[in-house]
Amino acid sequence: MIILAAFLWMPMLSGPDGLERVLFNLTGNEEYEPENNVNYNGAPLPDYGFPIGENTYIQSWLVGLIGGIITAVFMFILFKIVKLQKLSKPAVSIANEAETESNL
Amino acid sequence: MIITHIGDGLLNLWILIPLWIGVFAYGAFCLVKIRRNMKDEQLPIASVLTAVVFAFQMLNFPIAAGTSGHFLGFVLLAILISPSAAFLMITAVLTIQAFIFLDGGVLALGANIFNMTMAVLPGYFLYWVIRKRMGKTTVDGKFQDKGLLIGAFVGSYMSLISASFICGIEIGLSTLFPPPMALTIPLMVGYHALIAIGEAMITTFVVAFFHKWAPEYIPDIREVPVWS
Numbered sequence: 503m504i505i506l507a508a509f510l511w512m513p514m515l516s517g518p519d520g521l522e523r524v525l526f527n528l529t530g531n532e533e534y535e536p537e538n539n540v541n542y543n544g545a546p547l548p549d550y551g552f553p554i555g556e557n558t559y560i561q562s563w564l565v566g567l568i569g570g571i572i573t574a575v576f577m578f579i580l581f582k583i584v585k586l587q588k589l590s591k592p593a594v595s596i597a598n599e600a601e602t603e604s605n606l
Numbered sequence: 607m608i609i610t611h612i613g614d615g616l617l618n619l620w621i622l623i624p625l626w627i628g629v630f631a632y633g634a635f636c637l638v639k640i641r642r643n644m645k646d647e648q649l650p651i652a653s654v655l656t657a658v659v660f661a662f663q664m665l666n667f668p669i670a671a672g673t674s675g676h677f678l679g680f681v682l683l684a685i686l687i688s689p690s691a692a693f694l695m696i697t698a699v700l701t702i703q704a705f706i707f708l709d710g711g712v713l714a715l716g717a718n719i720f721n722m723t724m725a726v727l728p729g730y731f732l733y734w735v736i737r738k739r740m741g742k743t744t745v746d747g748k749f750q751d752k753g754l755l756i757g758a759f760v761g762s763y764m765s766l767i768s769a770s771f772i773c774g775i776e777i778g779l780s781t782l783f784p785p786p787m788a789l790t791i792p793l794m795v796g797y798h799a800l801i802a803i804g805e806a807m808i809t810t811f812v813v814a815f816f817h818k819w820a821p822e823y824i825p826d827i828r829e830v831p832v833w834s
Contacts, residue, residue, distance in 0.1 A: 570657040577653040578650070581652060585641055
């Protein structure tokens with residue numbers, strides 16, 4: 503996590519990225535605004551920054567840290583859920599064995 | 607504004623729906639594979655790696671002509687865990703980015719997941735073939751893993767090329783975005799050919815780091831089938 507945080511101290515961006523650059527070249531707009539734009543007021547941390555205040559390096563570092571923790575926890579829970587039934591199978595077999603033993 | 611993924615309103619619905627169906631079909635396949643193959647001791651490292659990929663995706667590195675690129679990470683995760691786990695991990699990262707960080711549209715999430723996981727698979731297959739072919743078993747029974755780093759470099763480079771090619775087709779097909787496919791594909795592939803150098807360097811560096819200091823985290827290629 504410390505290494506991860508140290509990486510995020512680096513300047514966050516230095517220009518539009520690949521897809522954004524292509525859209526810019528082809529439309530001439532800095533931000534390609536489609537017609538049926540949806541209003542996104544609900545996101546907790548829109549655009550990798552806090553909704554209030556200016557974005558500084560410290561803020562983007564903090565957002566990265568929060569995002570990283572959210573991602574790791576979310577992923578761990580997701581993997582646990584995916585593998586849930588497999589984990590509970592031995593318990594079932596033990597219960598069955600106990601049942602058969604008691605029947606004997 | 608940092609837009610690193612396709613937003614809502616860039617692609618038509620008739621492009622998005624087949625992509626969503628493809629993502630769900632491949633996702634079901636991946637869940638079965640994960641339940642069958644993934645070991646419990648891999649869960650913590652997989653979660654942390656997902657967070658690392660999330661952080662790397664936030665980090666834009668500059669390339670030529672005022673453009674910057676950012677990391678994708680599918681091939682890295684596929685090398686270290688498995689492609690089906692990498693699908694779930696990239697999907698989780700993209701979902702978190704869409705819902706919490708406003709990066710990429712919610713309707714367009716299917717297209718983003720498709721581009722960053724399924725469209726990237728040719729790169730992983732290339733890595734697999736290179737590593738399988740170049741690895742040799744010596745006379746005394748030791749396995750020489752010569753193709754690991756070369757495969758990681760070439761595979762991650764080609765993964766970005768194939769992803770940007772497919773993304774170019776999608777944007778070109780869309781009637782909501784006026785320029786035709788003849789313009790979008792060369793531009794997308796052209797810029798991403800440069801970004802892919804950074805992607806390949808990061809992937810190779812991380813894989814080399816694991817190979818040197820924690821080789822037990824890299825699965826043995828002799829035991830890894832193509833679809834795993």
